[in-house]
Ligand code: KMH
């Protein structure tokens with residue numbers, strides 16, 4: 001089998017309002033429908049943020065459990081819950097996300113300015129979250145918004161060992177106002193600093209989506225796409241369904257002769273627990 005590209009879809013996020021972005025999946029029904037479409041188009045992992053009845057971000061434990069169950073019943077996608085939540089979420093709620101029993105969770109390796117806000121990930125919180133992933137056998141995806149986060153990831157692995165599953169997988173989140181820029185030279189610098197043997201995907205926020213996608217493919221990386229990260233296909237052309245972004249990524253990956261990775265291969269690569 002030739003090389004393939006792991007595609008993660010991040011369909012919702014915590015930042016866009018449904019009123020501003022009507023295509024955003026915010027109900028469980030919308031999320032499951034989106035997940036099925038994106039799986040059919042080549043996604044293997046879904047990075048999940050959920051919303052409440054008023055479409056506001058929530059980390060409600062029972063909603064999270066129901067979401068994991070529904071996604072498992074309807075798709076073969078690897079379910080990755082966000083522990084980042086919204087910038088206003090307390091640490092305790094973010095730690096409790098793991099109790100919903102996902103296959104994976106995000107784990108951001110440091111604090112970062114986030115537009116006019118601050119996305120807080122102090123070292124003691126990172127360590128506590130990491131130790132919980134190890135205890136509960138959840139595979140973390142290390143979210144790296146800045147080069148300093150790569151250094152913090154090395155420190156975490158040096159002090160606390162390998163993640164559950166034994167494999168280190170990272171996601172470079174580029175182009176956040178306050179984080180590392182979404183361009184090819186920054187991507188290469190970040191990739192060169194990653195722990196040896198790790199795999200990585202990259203995503204570019206907003207207008208950096210395409211440059212980051214092409215840079216990642218040319219540097220041998222995997223891809224994350226979705227309306228969490230960008231809500232336009234081009235200037236003045238809104239995304240009307242997440243599947244458009246997955247299809248575009250799958251086309252680019254296929255053109256690069258690294259077509260989408262089937263989810264069974266992704267499970268083997270990431271070392272997720274069979275649940
Ligand atoms: N919503 C951001 C504050 C994650 O999912 O872990 C954080 C975020 C990262 O989206």
Ligand code: ZN
Nearest residue numbers: 013082084228
């Ligand atoms: Zn997220």
